[in-house]
Amino acid sequence: MDKSLKDFLFGRTPLVEERQDWGGGGIELLQTRATFSLAPSDSPPSGLVTSVRALLTRGSQILVVRDPEGEHILPGGRVHEGEGLLEALERELLEETGWSVRGVPVLIGLFHFHIHSPRPADYGYPYPDFLQLVYRAEAGRHIPEAMEDDGYELGAAFRTLAAVQRQSLSQGEVALLQLLRRAE
Numbered sequence: 001m002d003k004s005l006k007d008f009l010f011g012r013t014p015l016v017e018e019r020q021d022w023g024g025g026g027i028e029l030l031q032t033r034a035t036f037s038l039a040p041s042d043s044p045p046s047g048l049v050t051s052v053r054a055l056l057t058r059g060s061q062i063l064v065v066r067d068p069e070g071e072h073i074l075p076g077g078r079v080h081e082g083e084g085l086l087e088a089l090e091r092e093l094l095e096e097t098g099w100s101v102r103g104v105p106v107l108i109g110l111f112h113f114h115i116h117s118p119r120p121a122d123y124g125y126p127y128p129d130f131l132q133l134v135y136r137a138e139a140g141r142h143i144p145e146a147m148e149d150d151g152y153e154l155g156a157a158f159r160t161l162a163a164v165q166r167q168s169l170s171q172g173e174v175a176l177l178q179l180l181r182r183a184e
Contacts, residue, residue, distance in 0.1 A: 001114075001128075001129055002045065002048060002126075002129060004045040004047075004048075005044075005045050005048055005112075005129055005131075008044055008045055009036070009112065012036055014034035014035060014036055014112075015034075015035045015036060015037060015109075015172075015175040015178075015179075016034065016035045016171040016172050016174070016175045017033070017034045017035075018033045018034075018035075018170060018171050018172060019033075020033055020113075033111050033112070033113050033172060034111070034112045034114075035109060035110075035111055035171070035172040035175045035176065036109055036110050036112065037108070037109055037179055038107050038108060038109050038110055039107075040106050040107050040108075042107065044110055044131050044133065045131070046085075047126065048126045048129060048130050048131045049079060049085065049130075049131045049132070049133055050078060050079065050125050050126065050130045050131065050132065051076060051077050051078045051079060051088075051092075051132045051133075052076050052077075052079060052085050052086075052088050052089040052092065052132065052133045052134075052135065053074040053075065053076030053077075053089075053111075053132055053133070053134050053135070054074070054075060054076055054089055054093060054101075054105060054134065054135045054136065054137040055073060055074065055108070055134065055135070055136050055137070055176060055177070055180050056075060056093060056097065056099060056101075056137050056138075056139050057136065057137070057138055057139065057180075058138070058139040058158050060160065060161060061158035061159060061160055061161075062158065062159060062160075062161060062164050062177075062180075063075065063097060063099065063139065063156050063157070063158050063159075064156065064157055064158070064159050064164060064167070065096060065097060065153050065155075065156045066153065066154045066155045066156065066157075067152050067153050067154055068152070068154065070168070071167060072173070073164060073167075073169070073173055073176075073177075074134065074173065074176070075092065075093055075096040075097050075153070075156070076089060076092045076093065076096070076132075077092040077095075077096065078092075085133060086104070086105060086135075089101070089105055089135060089137070093137070094143065094146040094147070095146065095147060095148045095151060096147070096148070096151060096152075096153045096156075097147070097153065097156040098142055098143050098144040098145075098146050098147040098156070099139045099140065099141070099142055099143075099156070100139070100140035100141045100142075100143060100146075101137045101138065101139070101140055102138045102139065102140035103137075103138050105135035105136065105137035106135060106136045106137075107133060107134075107135055108134055108135060108136050108176065108179050108180065109133075109134045109175075109176055109179055110131050110132060110133050110134060111131065111132040111134065111172060112129065112131055113129065113130050113131070113132070114128055114129050115127060115128040115129075115130075116128075134176055136180055139158075161177070161181070164177065165177065
């Protein structure tokens with residue numbers, strides 16, 4: 001494990017640990033994902049952050065995104081080279097959902113991924129550990145024309161917390177919803 005990551009995680013206990021198999025895209029990666037609670041002032045090692053995600057809220061409702069595989073509550077994606085984390089988050093939310101962000105998103109947690117399989121020859125990301133930061137963001141304006149025409153996401157709708165909790169969620173998503181409720 002990278003020393004900066006080891007130092008950052010020292011003394012922190014994961015809220016949840018899950019095993020995941022990301023077999024899509026021709027790369028077989030068996031990963032362990034741990035969900036951690038973060039304070040807004042925490043600074044994870046930036047060189048290991050590959051993507052940013054958000055629990056996007058509108059009042060007491062949470063945005064649920066639909067894609068070909070089902071539904072999820074964490075829109076977001078890769079940080080491009082030279083792009084700031086919040087800049088990437090706002091771009092990804094617009095591309096995937098058509099929603100802008102109002103105010104400044106607040107860091108609430110992260111996913112730490114540890115890859116257990118050998119590094120693929122063409123793998124261009126941090127290995128064997130990488131991070132996805134999770135923010136709480138308030139929805140601003142809906143700009144449907146900002147969505148990617150050929151994007152993976154098929155649609156998005158706001159739902160009540162009770163409706164979201166009845167969905168099939170990963171353990172990490174459940175833990176993040178609990179963090180969101182505590183932060184309100």
